[in-house]
Amino acid sequence: MKAVIFDMDGLMVDTESFYFEVERDMGRKRGKRVEDELLHRMMGQKPLDSMRLFVRELGLDESPETLLAERDERILACIRTGLQPMPGLYEIVRTLKPLVKLAIGTGNTKKMVTEVLKALGLEEMFDIVQTSDDVSSGKPSPEIFVKAVEKLNISPERAAVLEDSANGIRAAHAAGCLPLAVPNEYTKSQDFSLAHRVFGSLYEAKDFLMEWVRQ
Secondary structure: OOEEEEOOEOOOEOOHHHHHHHHHHHHHHOOOOOOHHHHHHHOOOOHHHHHHHHHHHHOOOOOHHHHHHHHHHHHHHHHHHHOOEOOOHHHHHHHHOOOOEEEEEOOOOHHHHHHHHHHHOOOOOOOEEEOHHHOOOOOOOOHHHHHHHHHHOOOHHHEEEEEOOHHHHHHHHHOOOEEEEOOOOOOOOOOOOOOOEEOOOHHHHHHHHHHHHHO
């Protein structure tokens, strides 16, 4: 049997707009301008690592832990009030569910994933969820996907990974999985040269994966 591993933020749901808005505002309140380049570097990293980078690059004297707690509180509020699935999410999940194992491989925390799946009504659709809680390195390290395929009990080459960011594609490629990119408005300018295919939407990815499953 094959498997499809979904990234979460920016791939399943439009949470990256939440993160960008919140992180820019956190910088602004501290008299700092947060450039897009920094926001892109933070994507896919373990949450605390991303805040360490935030603190270091902006020269802040607050602890990363304090800033992470502030960001988490604000992001959770956004998820509970304004979460939007990416176009085609329900269709691709429901189409693939009877045919393959489904997993989530995300740099986010179990707490955040639980909130997102609850808001989407997809709590029962995924065989395993691999988060940053039990890995030592976030993306572009392949560790999240290596652990995901181990839990799925399949070989990496039988797992396709759907990702919206270059860091995620690099991680999937390094893990030996099939890296498939579905860039969004925030990531479309990134380098996806390591992706096997680049799609304009989850609808397009679904059509490709239906053929891949049959191979």
